[in-house]
Amino acid sequence: MDYLRVCLLILLVCLVGAHASEMPTFQGLCQLQGDWCTTNCQIAGGRDGLCNKVGLCICRPL
Numbered sequence: 308m309d310y311l312r313v314c315l316l317i318l319l320v321c322l323v324g325a326h327a328s329e330m331p332t333f334q335g336l337c338q339l340q341g342d343w344c345t346t347n348c349q350i351a352g353g354r355d356g357l358c359n360k361v362g363l364c365i366c367r368p369l
Contacts, residue, residue, distance in 0.1 A: 330348075330351075330353050330365070330366040330367065330368050331348070331351050331353075331366055332363055332364060332365050332366065333347050333348075333356070333363075333364040333366075334362075334363060334364070335362075336356075336358075336364040337358035337362045337363070337364055338362060343364075344356035344357070344358055344364035347364065347366075348364065348366035348367070351366060352369070353366035353367055353368055353369065354366075354367045354368060354369050355367055
């Protein structure tokens with residue numbers, strides 16, 4: 308019974324970790340005037356967005 312609890316706990320931790328990194332990315336927003344990256348990330352449920360060197364908008368989780 309204890310092994311089952313440990314396995315379920317490990318599975319739960321893996322699922323939470325997998326969903327934590329599923330923030331969306333947007334292409335083409337960093338070239339637009341204004342802060343469209345942060346606006347679209349907030350609409351998608353993130354805190355804000357950052358443009359990387361390639362011009363890809365990466366959302367940060369809440």
